[in-house]
Structure formats: structure tokens, C-alpha cells
Amino acid sequence: MVYQFIERTAIPAWGPQQSQPLIAAGTVAGAMDATFSNTSTLELFQLSSDDSDKSLESLSKVEANARFQRLAWSASSGPGVIAGGLENGDITVWDARKLLDHDDAPVVHTSSAHTGSVGGLEFNPFAPNLMASGSANGEVFIWDIVSDFKSYSPGPRSQRLDLVTDLCWNNQVQHILATASNSGSLVVWDLRSRREVISLGSVGAIGQGSSRPGISAAEWNPQSATQLVTASSDDSSPVVMLWDLRNAQAPSSTLAGGHQRGILSLSWCRKDSGLLLSSGKDNRTVCWNPESGAIVGELPPSSNWVYDVQWNQANPNLLSGASFDGRINLYSLSRESDSPVDDPFAPRASTPFAPSLSLKSPPKWLARPCGASFGFGGQLVHFNQTGPLVSISEFVSEPELAQQAQRLEDVLEGGRAAELCGERAQGGEREWQVLQILFEEDARDKLVRFLGFDKDQVKARIKDLVKPTTPIEEKKEAEEEEEENPFASSSADGDDFFDKPPPPQAVDDLAVAFSGAFRIYDKSKDIGSEDADGLITRAILLGDVEAAVTLCMEQELFADALILAPYGSPDLAARVQKEYFAKRAQQAAYVRLLHAIVSGDLSDIVNNADLSEWDEVLALLCTYAQGDQFSALCEALGQRLLREGEGGNAVVCFLASGNLDKVAGIWIKDKKDVRTLHELVERVAVFRSAVQFVDSGVEPFLLAPLYDCYVEYAGALAAQGLFDIAAKYLDRVPADYQASAALPVLRNRLALTDITPWTVVPIGPIQQPIQPAQPVQPVQPAQQPVQPPLQQQQQQQQQQQMYGAYPTAYPTTTMPAAQHYSTAQPAYPTGGFAPAYQQPGVFQPPPPQPLNPASIPTGFTPPPRRDDVPWNDPPMMAKAAKRPSQAAAKPSAIVSPFPNGRDTPPPAQMAQAVGPPRGGFVPNTGKSLPPPPPGFAPPSQPPVHPGFVPQPMQMQPGFVPQPMPTHQQQAPPQSMRGQIVSAPPPARPDAVASAAAIAAAAVPKAAGPKYPSGDRSHLPEEWKPTVAGLTGHLARAKQFAAPGQKRMVEDAERRLLALFDSMNCDEVKGKEKLVPLFEGVVQNIDARHFAAALNVQAEIMAVSPELTSSVVGVKHLVNVLKTLPM
Structure with a gap:
């Protein structure tokens, strides 16, 4: 709200309206304006929405019979009533609605019960029909504006009150009233018992021989029923005193330093008990925080006394301040802004005052009472006003999805997809029933039965249609007749007739034993009059099989032609079949099926059969299609059905063909929400398991729509905190697939989550050999290996040096952070010798650096070499090694990947990376250790104090090693997921054993637990x-x-x-x-x-x-x- 003002010397009162704020102004008593008019008026104003530097114009105006000492507006639901306490002791009440409507009789009631000017006037905040007023001689009346303005006294007149200067209702208990007087006393009344409860005395010049300063204003705490503040107009005590009625002997606190002269008015914001306004004779209006006693804001100073200041209790963003300079200034709240830049070219403000009250912190009604924000992985971060705490909790927004996803993952991991499919198939959904069939060994036969075709039923029906025949005699009988035939002779005893080969021997299973004599053909007919049967017989006798077959086909003796054709030329049988199918296909439908089966080409049936018989076609494919042909033909049939809008039938065909991209495209169309998305993923997962689907993952991505669904599903699972399952579904999306914008973001977030935990391999302390007593020089305790730059910086901020600082024996050697692969040849050292370069292809550690023997403790024999010391790339954890359980198997340690590396090699100093000498070093004496021979393990390092671990190499950004003259080969980077070796905790200096103690005994081996893990039989x-x-x-x-x-x-x-x-x-x-x-x-x-x-x-x-x-x-x-x- 912009800064506005009213050119009146008047008492203001805010109306109860929130949306369209109204303010009443009554001519103040005891002051004259520039017109020197004696007229007293009551006016109503409405705040304008435009930015204007002119005074507000009154909406309504009415004259009063005296000037105003107090003005109050009831907080009712409607416009309410306005009460004025006049200087002649009268109390006049106006109807606000009539004033706005310019009614000729807006006065509701007028009373002259008071004998002096009205110093206090206020409506009860709980019961707007009750109004309290106070005047001279301690007069206090309670008015009921509903019951004909009947008045009564709160109790016997108090002897502590003289002229009532202010009164206020308690904001928590509606029958408690406080009245302040110029006598310096404040009396609290209980209207139920109609008696004086307690009285307070102002603190000022008491004890200095003067009278008690009068109380000019009083206000109850909006939140506490026992706290109130008072102020005095006495210039000698311009303070605000905070009282607590639980101990009314003295003020609980004093707000001082805000005013230099007496305070005339107070106003406590009911929406925020931390905001209290005070105005006084020093022309200032100050905003306090009563709890801390600090000044949180100040209104622009006036040119005269500010005798009244008020919050708009209906809309606390607005407040008013009335001063004797003839203005009622209206302000709004704003946040505290930075000091403006002193720009000489900036335009000057047209008004001398700022348009608002700037606070250091937002008030309660503008501050967030609570707040919440969702984080990745179902994390909910929230706060409230109960305390300065931020709570982080896990929030599962879709518990059903999380439960179903976890169950699906357990089923797939356990290889129980067929069981899940069986459960879903019990619901009667056809797609799940087909999926269940795919898990069976005889899937094709069961799919045929699923389509409604039963081989046993067809066989039984055909048996009923076939007439029973007389059984043919056995071949044995024919053989007996052949033996009795005197004309029978063996063809092997003489030459074949006409040198023609004998007809093929009949197979025993196909031989039929005929009986009785018969005639081959009628000899009475010549060839010209022979019928078709005779001609066929003659052609057979002459061996002209092709002519016989041709005549059979002409006479539509198809069976005879098909039997004779194999005995002709090689292509005769094929030509007979082709002609047979051409003539018979239009006569019987099964002939076309027979043609497809015989030719091995079922595409004619798939492409041309009526789609209403798609299930018959699919059954035919299940029976006769071979190998890859089955999948292709099922897909073709499904495509025909899909083009005709029969997606449900097409799904069955695509499932039978094992075509994931086609069936997924249909299922994706049914995806509407998270529930249907899970159903889609579940079906796809079961289908993949049934057909053992393997995604090629190469372009063109046929499964691109399914990849998008995987990304969406992974995001939904990650939102429930199921990071591991979400990562598995993202793994099914090819790395080259970039069509989804959410994919890289989700992958990066999941990569930052701790999905794969570290495996900690405990290492016990190394047992030292017994040595004679020798003086020991204190050294640095065991150091933790230095981490990469980011981790190192974070850890260094947390680490504290244990048991005091000791000089380190070796400097920290840095390695370039950008070099992800370690080179096979060392960089140039800064020692006293140049190492022999190793052959390319062998990854070896840097050679040892020259050390000053004087800086190394002597008297200890180094431990024997160990090649199985666990080694890890990640930093060592700063926790003590755990005692392994005897029942649990020890995890295998990760040994060093360097074939020639020693247990704890001393760090090599790299060129351009040598820092200043650190404490504990002795100047170089020129001696150095000999370089190790190529291809052999270097000797153990010089003996060091037990527990001492040299600092490993740090990763230093920006360091570039010197180039090598020979070719370099790179070793693969070590995995950042693996096992972490936890070192023993550093030894205390006072715990470092002397030489005599070391010689006394070796380090004892840690004992295992008394009973194995999981045993509860010995529980006390x-x-x-x-x-x-x-x-x-x-x-x-x-x-x-x-x-x-x-x-x-x-x-x-x-x-x-x-x-x-x-x-x-x-x-x-x-x-x-x-x-x-x-x-x-x-x-x-x-x-x-x-x-x-x-x-x-x-x-x-x-x-x-x-x-x-x-x-x-x-x-x-x-x-x-x-x-x-x-």
C-alpha cells in the first residue's frame, strides 16, 4: 500500500473491514487547526488504490457536540458502530452503515453519564456489544449497546484511580479489564466478580521526593493473559514498562532508549506479539520487540507530537499515526531494504516521509508458520515454529507402488516370474494367460488348445463319420497263395522281361493281400474304342506313366494321378501336385491349407485368410510353422489385426512371436498413471523372462517408447527411496539413448546415492619382533592416507590432532588430480640419483627417495615382506578395526595391484611439487638408497617406529608431471567401489612402549567371542x-x-x-x-x-x-x- 495521509488534526479509528480499509477521524480535543474552527466533526475515509500525494477525501461527514478525546469502532461482521468519547463527558454512538449511506439520523445513542472528559473508550474484542469507558474521578462504566445501552460499574470505585487516561480489554480473557490513571496506578478489574483484582504502580521518580508519574497508555499482550505494558507521558521517564501479573511488585522488563520525552500512545499488534508501537512528545514512533527489548523499526519522525498510533487490527499491514502537525499519516509494512546509493542524479522524493515501516524481520502473519520441501528419494524436509529445527523424514507417497515394485524385484531375482504370471492369469485376463503359456515346454500345443482347438475332439468326430470296413486279410495269407501258384517263379532265375527293371518292392506296411481272379482290361475293344480306364491301363502296361497321369488328371482321378506320379519323371510329381491344387483349391478350403503345408509357405494363409478366423490361422502356424518362420508369420498376422483396430487379438500374436517392441507399443497406449505404468513394467518384465529377450541396444532403437517408460518408472521408484531397483531399470536403457531429457539427470542423481556400500576389511596390528632396549625418538602417529582434493578438504576441516602434534617423518607427496591413469614409468624425482627407466608395459611404483638415516629410528628389524597386504584406492576409514567373528568367513582382501610394490613404499617427490621443508626433517646428508633393479621387488623401506604409516600421495589439481622421453603405457583406473581397509587407530604418545617394554613381550593376539554369533542358548x-x-x-x-x-x-x-x-x-x-x-x-x-x-x-x-x-x-x-x- 502506498503512503497516504489525511489533512486533519483528529483522533483516528480503523474499521473492521479487511478488503476495503476504512478509517474514521474525529476532531481532537485540545488543539486548533489552521482555520481556528470550533466545529467538531466525525469523518469516514477510504484508502485509495492509486498513488497520490493529495490528502484523502472524506466519504461521509457528521458534526458532534464536542471534540473527541477517544474514538472506537466495533469489530462486528458488518460496518458496525463508531463510539466517540468527547471532552464534555458525553459518549455518542453512530451507525457506520448510516454514515456511509449519508443517512440524516446516524446517531444511535448519546449518554452524559460521565462527569468529566472521557479518557478511555474501547469495545470488547470477544463481545462487540460490550464497551468500556473511563473518565474523571475514577469513573468506569461497562455499556451494552444491544440492551438499550445499559451501563454498570465493574465494581466499587477504586481509590487508586483519579482521571482515567486509558483502558484496555484483556485479549485472552473477555471479562478482564485494565484501567490506567494519571495517578500512576493501573487497576485490573474482574467483571464476573465485579471487583478490583490487582493494582500496579508506575515506576519513575519514586524515592526522589516527587509524585508517581501518571500512566498515559496501557496495552495487554495479545498472546499472554497476564502480561501488559504501560507508558508515561512524564518526560523524566520516557520508557515502556512490561508487567507480569504473576509478580506485580515491579516491572518484569523496561523498554528504554527509544524516546527522549514522554510517551503518549501505545498499540500492540494482535497478530504478532513481537510488535509494539509507541509514540510520544519527541515526535517519534518506535516499533519494539517486547520480548528482546530491541527496536525493530521506526516510522518517519513528525514535526510535532505524535499523540496517537494504531495498528489496523483487521489488516495489520496498515498502521496510522496522528500528530499535532495536522496530519494523520497512514503507513504500510515492508521488508528492510539496503541503504540507497547516494546518486546525485537520482530524482528527489516528492514526499518528506517514507511510505512504510521497515522491519528487521518479517511479522508472524507474513512469515511462514511452517514449510516443507520434497527432496530426491522420498525425503521430506520440513520445519515449523516450535523450534529452530529442520526435520528430514522419509516419505513414501505411493506405498502401493513401492510394495509392488519390491515384490516384482524379489520375484525376478528369485526366478519366480512364472509363479507371478500364474497368479495374474487366475484373474482371467487373456494376455496373462498367454504369457503363462510361454513358460511351458509344449507352448505351441497349449496355445492351440487355448485358442479353442482340441485335437482329441476332432479325432473322435472323424471316427464317427468314417464307416466301418471289413478288415483286409493279412499278408501272410497272400504269401501262402503265392507258394501254391504253379506259375510263380523267381525273377532272379532269368532275364527281365523286355530288359525293364522290376517295379519297386512294396513296403511291408503298405502291402495289401488281394484274392480272387481279375481281368486287366477288356480285349474285345480296340484302342480306338477304349475308354479312359482302358487307356490308363494300356499306358501303365507300356510304362508311359506320364501319359497315364495326364489322363487321370483330365478325368479328375486325382488320387490315381498322385499315386502314379512318383513313378514317372522327377518333376512329374511336382507338376501333378501343382495342377491338383490349382483345380481343387476352389472346391474345398482345406486344399488351400494343404497347399500351404506341402509347399512349406504359410504366408498365403497369413496374408489372405479372413481376419475373423485369425485364431485358426494362429493355430495353423503353431502346428506347421518352422523355426524363425513362426515368429515372422505371427508378427505379420498381428500387424494385419493391428491395422484393422483389433489390438487385443494382435497382442496375442505378438506375444506368440516374442516381439517385444510391438506388444510394448500396444501396452504403452494403456498407460495413464503410476499404477498402469507399474502394470506395464510388470508385464514387460514377465514377458522378457518368458522368452529370454535380449535387447541389442543399438540404433535404431525399436524400444524407444519402452525406454521412456523405464525412465519414468525409475523416477517414480527413486521418489519412493528405491534407488537400487530404479538403477536396475535405468541399466536397461542403452547408454547411447539420449531422447529422454530426464535420463541423464536421473542417472547422475542415482550415481550420487550410496547404492553399493563399502566393504570394510579389518586389519589387526602388525606384531613387532622383540628387540633390545633402544632409545626411541617420538614420531608422528599413524596418519590417514591423504584423500583427493575435495574429500581432503572436507576431512581436514573435521580432523583433530590426537594427543598432541608430532613431526612427520615424510613429506606429503602430491600427484596431479587430472591424471586418471597412472603411468607405467615414474616421473623425474628430486633425489640424489636418477632411476633406471623401467620397460614399458610393466606397472611399477615410483622408486624410493633418498632419506637421511639420522631421521629414522634405529634398533628395530623391519618385519618380513608381505605380498598380501590389502590395498585400496579409496581413502581409509577413520574408524577402529572391528573384531571379526569366528563364525563368519573373512572377506578376501584386495591386494596391491602393483606387482613390484612394497608394503608401504615411501612417497616419491615429484618435480615442481616439492613444498617447503616440514618439521621433523634432518637436512640431506647426500646419502641415498640404491635404486631397485628393473623387474624385481624393491627392498623393504628403512625401519620406522611401530604404528607409523607414511603419508601417501595427495592429488593436487594443476600439477603437470615432466614429460618422459619414452613411450608410456597406462594402467586402468582402480574401481571406486570395493573394499576399504581400516587401519588401527593411532597410538597415544604416552602409550608408546619403551624399549624395555617392547623387549618384554610381543603384542598378544585378540581373542574371539566366547560363543558363536546367533547363539542364544547361553543368554543370562x-x-x-x-x-x-x-x-x-x-x-x-x-x-x-x-x-x-x-x-x-x-x-x-x-x-x-x-x-x-x-x-x-x-x-x-x-x-x-x-x-x-x-x-x-x-x-x-x-x-x-x-x-x-x-x-x-x-x-x-x-x-x-x-x-x-x-x-x-x-x-x-x-x-x-x-x-x-x-
Whole structure:
């Protein structure tokens, strides 16, 4: 709202309207304006929306019989009423609606009950029909404007009050009223009991021989029923005093330093108790924070006293200030801005005052009461006004999706896709039933039966249609007749007739035994009158098979022709079949099918059969199609169906053909929301498992629409916190596929999540040999290997030097950060000799650097060489090595990839990377160690103090090694996912054994646990209730926890099992204190008092710090359980 003003010397009062703010102004008593008029008026103004430097024009105006001391506007739902306390003691009430309508009789009531000028006037904020007024001689009246303006006194007249200067209703308790007087007293009234409750005395010049300063203004705290503030117009005490009625002997605090002269008015914002306005004789209007006592803002100073300041309680963004310079200034709130630049060319402001009140912090109604933001992976970050805490919690927006996705992943990982398919097929959906068939061994036969064709039914029906025939005699009988025939002779005993080969021997299974005599043909007919049968017989007798076949085809004796054709020329049978199919195809439909089967080309059936018989065509393909032909023909049939809009039938064909891109294109059209997206992914996953689909992943990407669905599905899973499953679906998208803009972003986010945890390989301390007593020079404790630049910077900010600082024995050697592959030849060293260059192709560590023997402790024999020392690229974890369990198998360590590397090689100093000498070094004496021979392992480094580990090479950005004169080969970079070797913690200086102690005994070997992990047979009786209770709650968490809480439950289980192992082995110290605490945790969890359970858990950690790691599992368990239903 822009800065506006009213050219009046008047008392203002804000109206109850919020959208269109109205303000009333009554001519103030005790002042004259420039016209020297004695007329008193009440005017109504409305704030304008345009930026104008002119005074507001009044909407309505009415005269009063005296000037105003106080003005109040009731906070009713409508325009309400306006009450004026006049200087002659009258109280006049106007109807605001009538004033706005310019009614001739806007006055509702006028009373002359007071004997002096009205010094206090205010409507009750809870009951707008109640109004309190105060005047001279301690007169206080309560008015009920609904009951004919009946008035009553709050109690017997107080002797502490003289002239009432202000009064105010309590903002929390509606029957409490406070009245202030020029006598310096403030009286609090209880209207229910109609008595004086308590009185307060102003603090000022008391004790200095003067009277108590009068109270000019008073205001109740909007949020607290027992706190109020008072101010005095006395120039000797221009302070605001904050009182608490629970201890009314003295003010609880004083707001000083804001005014140099007396304070005339106060106004406490009801929307924000941290904003209190005060105005006074020093022409200033100050905004305080009563809680801290600080000044949070100030209005522009006036040229005269500011006798009234008010918040617009209906719209606290507005406030007013009235001064004796003849203006009522209207302001709005704004944030505190930077100081403007002193620009001599900037235009000067046309108004002498700023348009708003600038605050250092936003008020409560503009500040966010709470806030929340979703983070990646189902993380919800939120805050509220209860405290300066930001909470991060896991939020699963789609619990059904998360549960189904996790189940699908478990099914696929367990190879149980067929079981899932069977469950879905029970719903009767045809697509799932076809998918179930694809898992069967005789899938084609079952698909034929699924399409409605039963071979047994057809066979039985054909059997019914075939007439029974007399069985033909066995071949044995024919053989007997042949033996009795006197004319039978062996063809082998003489030459063949006409030197023609005998006819082919009939196969035993096809031989038919005929009986009885017959005639070959009728000899009475000559050849000219022979019928077709005779001609066929003659042609057969003469061996003219082709002529006989031709005549058979002409006479449509197709069966005879097909039997004779194999005995003719090689192509005769093919020509007979072709002619047969050409003539018979139009007569019977099965002949066309027979042609397709015999020719081995089923494309005619696929391309030309009526689509209403698509299932018959598919059954034919399942029966006769061979090899790859089956998939191609099924796809062709599906394409025909798809073009005709029969997508459901086409899906069956595409499923049978194993064509993922076609069937996925149809399924994708049904994707509408996350639920249907999961159904799509589930079907595709089962289909891939059924046909063992392998994606080529090369352009052109036929599965591009499916890749987009994978990206969308992975994003939905990542939003539920299922990072590992989401990453698996992204892995199904080819790396070269770039059509989805969300793909690289999602891949990068998932890459930054800790999907694959590190495997920590513990290493025990190296046992040192017994040596004679020798003086030991203190050295630096074991250092952690230096990390790459970013990690190093973060770790250095957190590390603290343990047990004091000691000089290091070796400097930190830097390596270029940009060199991802280590070269096969070392860079130029800065030592006293030049190493022999190694042959290319052999990856070797840098050669040792010259060291000053004086800086190395002597008297110790170095340990024997170990080639199996675990080695890792990532930085070593700064935690102590864990004691391995005897029952668990030890993980294999990652040994150094350098074939000739030694256990702890000294770092090589690279050219251009040598820093200034560090403490603890002795100047070089010129001696150096000999270089190692090429191809052999270098000798062990000089002996060092036990526990000392030289600093490895740092990665220094910007460092460029010197070029090598020979070719360099590169070794592959080490994987950043793997095992981390945790080193023993650094030794304390006071724990460094002397030479005599070292010679006394070797380092003892750590003993294993008393009982194996998981054993509960030796659990002490006192721990059994705790173990039983926590085990039961853990089982409930594992069963009902959301998928996003799976990791927390697993971590809690791992820690609790370790705790139970310690209890079983009776290794928990301080059982007398811990047993009741653990039982308290279980009891609180049983009663669902989770906050109390967490408090007891924290107490356990304080009592037994060594159980901290295990007891964290209790905390995780409680956090999961409190999210579960009853």
C-alpha cells in the first residue's frame, strides 16, 4: 500500500473491514487547526488504490457536540458502530452503515453519564456489544449497546484511580479489564466478580521526593493473559514498562532508549506479539520487540507530537499515526531494504516521509508458520515454529507402488516370474494367460488348445463319420497263395522281361493281400474304342506313366494321378501336385491349407485368410510353422489385426512371436498413471523372462517408447527411496539413448546415492619382533592416507590432532588430480640419483627417495615382506578395526595391484611439487638408497617406529608431471567401489612402549567371542525379557515397515543382533544399571510411548558408551515402529 495521509488534526479509528480499509477521524480535543474552527466533526475515509500525494477525501461527514478525546469502532461482521468519547463527558454512538449511506439520523445513542472528559473508550474484542469507558474521578462504566445501552460499574470505585487516561480489554480473557490513571496506578478489574483484582504502580521518580508519574497508555499482550505494558507521558521517564501479573511488585522488563520525552500512545499488534508501537512528545514512533527489548523499526519522525498510533487490527499491514502537525499519516509494512546509493542524479522524493515501516524481520502473519520441501528419494524436509529445527523424514507417497515394485524385484531375482504370471492369469485376463503359456515346454500345443482347438475332439468326430470296413486279410495269407501258384517263379532265375527293371518292392506296411481272379482290361475293344480306364491301363502296361497321369488328371482321378506320379519323371510329381491344387483349391478350403503345408509357405494363409478366423490361422502356424518362420508369420498376422483396430487379438500374436517392441507399443497406449505404468513394467518384465529377450541396444532403437517408460518408472521408484531397483531399470536403457531429457539427470542423481556400500576389511596390528632396549625418538602417529582434493578438504576441516602434534617423518607427496591413469614409468624425482627407466608395459611404483638415516629410528628389524597386504584406492576409514567373528568367513582382501610394490613404499617427490621443508626433517646428508633393479621387488623401506604409516600421495589439481622421453603405457583406473581397509587407530604418545617394554613381550593376539554369533542358548536370565521384547518388535517392523524404511530396518537388525551376541556372551558391563534401562525401553515400546523409549535409549548410551553402536539399532527400531499403525 502506498503512503497516504489525511489533512486533519483528529483522533483516528480503523474499521473492521479487511478488503476495503476504512478509517474514521474525529476532531481532537485540545488543539486548533489552521482555520481556528470550533466545529467538531466525525469523518469516514477510504484508502485509495492509486498513488497520490493529495490528502484523502472524506466519504461521509457528521458534526458532534464536542471534540473527541477517544474514538472506537466495533469489530462486528458488518460496518458496525463508531463510539466517540468527547471532552464534555458525553459518549455518542453512530451507525457506520448510516454514515456511509449519508443517512440524516446516524446517531444511535448519546449518554452524559460521565462527569468529566472521557479518557478511555474501547469495545470488547470477544463481545462487540460490550464497551468500556473511563473518565474523571475514577469513573468506569461497562455499556451494552444491544440492551438499550445499559451501563454498570465493574465494581466499587477504586481509590487508586483519579482521571482515567486509558483502558484496555484483556485479549485472552473477555471479562478482564485494565484501567490506567494519571495517578500512576493501573487497576485490573474482574467483571464476573465485579471487583478490583490487582493494582500496579508506575515506576519513575519514586524515592526522589516527587509524585508517581501518571500512566498515559496501557496495552495487554495479545498472546499472554497476564502480561501488559504501560507508558508515561512524564518526560523524566520516557520508557515502556512490561508487567507480569504473576509478580506485580515491579516491572518484569523496561523498554528504554527509544524516546527522549514522554510517551503518549501505545498499540500492540494482535497478530504478532513481537510488535509494539509507541509514540510520544519527541515526535517519534518506535516499533519494539517486547520480548528482546530491541527496536525493530521506526516510522518517519513528525514535526510535532505524535499523540496517537494504531495498528489496523483487521489488516495489520496498515498502521496510522496522528500528530499535532495536522496530519494523520497512514503507513504500510515492508521488508528492510539496503541503504540507497547516494546518486546525485537520482530524482528527489516528492514526499518528506517514507511510505512504510521497515522491519528487521518479517511479522508472524507474513512469515511462514511452517514449510516443507520434497527432496530426491522420498525425503521430506520440513520445519515449523516450535523450534529452530529442520526435520528430514522419509516419505513414501505411493506405498502401493513401492510394495509392488519390491515384490516384482524379489520375484525376478528369485526366478519366480512364472509363479507371478500364474497368479495374474487366475484373474482371467487373456494376455496373462498367454504369457503363462510361454513358460511351458509344449507352448505351441497349449496355445492351440487355448485358442479353442482340441485335437482329441476332432479325432473322435472323424471316427464317427468314417464307416466301418471289413478288415483286409493279412499278408501272410497272400504269401501262402503265392507258394501254391504253379506259375510263380523267381525273377532272379532269368532275364527281365523286355530288359525293364522290376517295379519297386512294396513296403511291408503298405502291402495289401488281394484274392480272387481279375481281368486287366477288356480285349474285345480296340484302342480306338477304349475308354479312359482302358487307356490308363494300356499306358501303365507300356510304362508311359506320364501319359497315364495326364489322363487321370483330365478325368479328375486325382488320387490315381498322385499315386502314379512318383513313378514317372522327377518333376512329374511336382507338376501333378501343382495342377491338383490349382483345380481343387476352389472346391474345398482345406486344399488351400494343404497347399500351404506341402509347399512349406504359410504366408498365403497369413496374408489372405479372413481376419475373423485369425485364431485358426494362429493355430495353423503353431502346428506347421518352422523355426524363425513362426515368429515372422505371427508378427505379420498381428500387424494385419493391428491395422484393422483389433489390438487385443494382435497382442496375442505378438506375444506368440516374442516381439517385444510391438506388444510394448500396444501396452504403452494403456498407460495413464503410476499404477498402469507399474502394470506395464510388470508385464514387460514377465514377458522378457518368458522368452529370454535380449535387447541389442543399438540404433535404431525399436524400444524407444519402452525406454521412456523405464525412465519414468525409475523416477517414480527413486521418489519412493528405491534407488537400487530404479538403477536396475535405468541399466536397461542403452547408454547411447539420449531422447529422454530426464535420463541423464536421473542417472547422475542415482550415481550420487550410496547404492553399493563399502566393504570394510579389518586389519589387526602388525606384531613387532622383540628387540633390545633402544632409545626411541617420538614420531608422528599413524596418519590417514591423504584423500583427493575435495574429500581432503572436507576431512581436514573435521580432523583433530590426537594427543598432541608430532613431526612427520615424510613429506606429503602430491600427484596431479587430472591424471586418471597412472603411468607405467615414474616421473623425474628430486633425489640424489636418477632411476633406471623401467620397460614399458610393466606397472611399477615410483622408486624410493633418498632419506637421511639420522631421521629414522634405529634398533628395530623391519618385519618380513608381505605380498598380501590389502590395498585400496579409496581413502581409509577413520574408524577402529572391528573384531571379526569366528563364525563368519573373512572377506578376501584386495591386494596391491602393483606387482613390484612394497608394503608401504615411501612417497616419491615429484618435480615442481616439492613444498617447503616440514618439521621433523634432518637436512640431506647426500646419502641415498640404491635404486631397485628393473623387474624385481624393491627392498623393504628403512625401519620406522611401530604404528607409523607414511603419508601417501595427495592429488593436487594443476600439477603437470615432466614429460618422459619414452613411450608410456597406462594402467586402468582402480574401481571406486570395493573394499576399504581400516587401519588401527593411532597410538597415544604416552602409550608408546619403551624399549624395555617392547623387549618384554610381543603384542598378544585378540581373542574371539566366547560363543558363536546367533547363539542364544547361553543368554543370562536377566537379559531374556529384553531380547524377547526387542526381537518381537523387530519382527513386526520387518513385516509392516514401508519399503522406504527397509534399509533402516536392516541396519537396526544388524545392530540388535550384535547387541544380543554381547548379551549372550555376557560381555555387557554394568548390568545392574543397564538391565532396568533396557526393560524400560521395551515397556515404553509396548505402551507406544516412543518419546520416552528414545529418552531411555539416550540414557543407555550415556551410561555405557561402548554400546553406542549397538544401541543405535534400538533408536532405528523405535523410529520405524512409531510410523506403523496400532
